[in-house]
Structures are given as C-alpha cells and as structure tokens.
Amino acid sequence: MSAPVDPVAGLTGPDGSPAHTPALSRRLSAFMYEGVLLFGVLMISGLIYAGLTQMKHALQGALGFQVFLFLVLGLYFVWFWTHGGQTVAMKAWHIRLVDTEGRAVTWQRASLRYVLSWLWFVPALVSMRSLGFHSGAAFFGALFAGVVTYALLTRLHPQRQFWHDAVCGTRLVTWRHPPRQRPSKP
Structure with a gap:
C-alpha cells in the first residue's frame, strides 16, 4: 500500500533514527492481529462476568x-x-503510540484516544441500524466497509495519521529496537 511518509518532525526511534509513520498496510495488519487477541480477552472477560452475575442467557442484562x-x-x-x-x-508489528512530541502518552490522552477510536465503527453501526440490516453478513460487510473507509481517510492527513490520533495529539510511529549486541569473545 503506502510507503512510510517523511520522518515525523522531531521524533526519533530508540536507535536515534527518525521516526516514520508506519505504512497503512502495517497498521491494518496490527489492527487485524489485535482483533484476534481481543477475541480471547473478551471471551475470558465474558466468562468472568457471566459467573459473577449468574448470567444464564446471552441477552440477559x-x-x-x-x-x-x-x-x-x-x-x-x-x-x-x-x-x-x-x-x-x-x-x-513494530508500531508505537506517542504524543506529538514523541513522549509517552498520559492516561488522560490514552483514554480520550480509546473513546475516539470507536469512530472506526460508528458509521457502520449507524448505517446498519438506519437501514434495518440484522444479518451477520450485512453486519460484517458494513463493518468492513466502514473500517476501510475510515482507514483511507489517513490519505487526507499530512502525516498519514488516523483522525482520532490527530484530535488526541497522538501519533503512531515505527518503533524497532536496535539489535542486541552479542558480547565479544576474548
């Protein structure tokens, strides 16, 4: 897809090289991998919730x-x-979230980013509701279209960042740790 954009102004990676915005294909790959990991997190969380609340049916509560x-x-x-x-x-996928100055993200900024990151899904969910679609295929089709559309909006941002990052003052950068040095043999 897209190659990394010019170095992100003033930001450097752990090895001192300029930090670049990761390609959209890498960010979407990380997004998909995150979905697989979150499936397990949500399954375990759901099991705990069901046990604590004595939930007998998925639609109960x-x-x-x-x-x-x-x-x-x-x-x-x-x-x-x-x-x-x-x-x-x-x-x-060697991607890191930093603020616009390249520093660690505060919990307030991370919380705001989490809430605004739901913008990925809002258009698809609203269109599903307004069009009256209820099937699983329609849901996943609308979700896919909404995510792809939102991802392509990075083309309109100067550093190719997602719009929720632009609003929150955060950015995704390529973050590769330098290779470990092997101790030299005497």
Missing part, C-alpha cells in the same frame, strides 16, 4: 454486559498505551 466489555477493552488499551506505548499486536 445485555446493556450491562456491553458496558462491562467496553470498560475491559478500555482498560486493556489504556494500560498498554500508557505502559510502553504498545499493545501486544503493536509490538509484533
């Missing part, structure tokens, strides 16, 4: 369950973003 899962996801992302700037998927 659905709003409370949805709020709980929203908070679990928020805790997951905010904790990782404020403790090293990388979730597990971001580490695998």
Whole structure:
C-alpha cells in the first residue's frame, strides 16, 4: 500500500533514527492481529462476568454486559498505551503510540484516544441500524466497509495519521529496537 511518509518532525526511534509513520498496510495488519487477541480477552472477560452475575442467557442484562466489555477493552488499551506505548499486536508489528512530541502518552490522552477510536465503527453501526440490516453478513460487510473507509481517510492527513490520533495529539510511529549486541569473545 503506502510507503512510510517523511520522518515525523522531531521524533526519533530508540536507535536515534527518525521516526516514520508506519505504512497503512502495517497498521491494518496490527489492527487485524489485535482483533484476534481481543477475541480471547473478551471471551475470558465474558466468562468472568457471566459467573459473577449468574448470567444464564446471552441477552440477559445485555446493556450491562456491553458496558462491562467496553470498560475491559478500555482498560486493556489504556494500560498498554500508557505502559510502553504498545499493545501486544503493536509490538509484533513494530508500531508505537506517542504524543506529538514523541513522549509517552498520559492516561488522560490514552483514554480520550480509546473513546475516539470507536469512530472506526460508528458509521457502520449507524448505517446498519438506519437501514434495518440484522444479518451477520450485512453486519460484517458494513463493518468492513466502514473500517476501510475510515482507514483511507489517513490519505487526507499530512502525516498519514488516523483522525482520532490527530484530535488526541497522538501519533503512531515505527518503533524497532536496535539489535542486541552479542558480547565479544576474548
């Protein structure tokens, strides 16, 4: 897809080289990998919630369950973003979240980014509701179209950042640790 844009002004990676915005294809790959990891996180969280609330049916207390899962996801992302700037998927794809000055993200900024990152899904969910679609295929089709459309909006940003990052004062950068030096043999 797109090659990394010019170095992000003033930001450097751990090896002192200029920090670049990761290619959109890498960011979307990390996004997909994150989805696979979050499936496990949400399954375990759902099991815990069902056990604690004696939930017998998936639709029983659905709003409370949805709020709980929203908070679990928020805790997951905010904790990782404020403790090293990388979730597990971001580490695998060498992507790090920093503020516009290249510093670690505060919990307030990470929390705002989490809430605004739901912009990925809002257009798809609103169109599903307004068009009256209820099938699984329609849901995933609308979700896919909404995510691709939102991702392509990075083309309108000067540093190719997502719009929720622009609003929050954060940015994604390529973050590769320098190779470890092997001790020399005497």
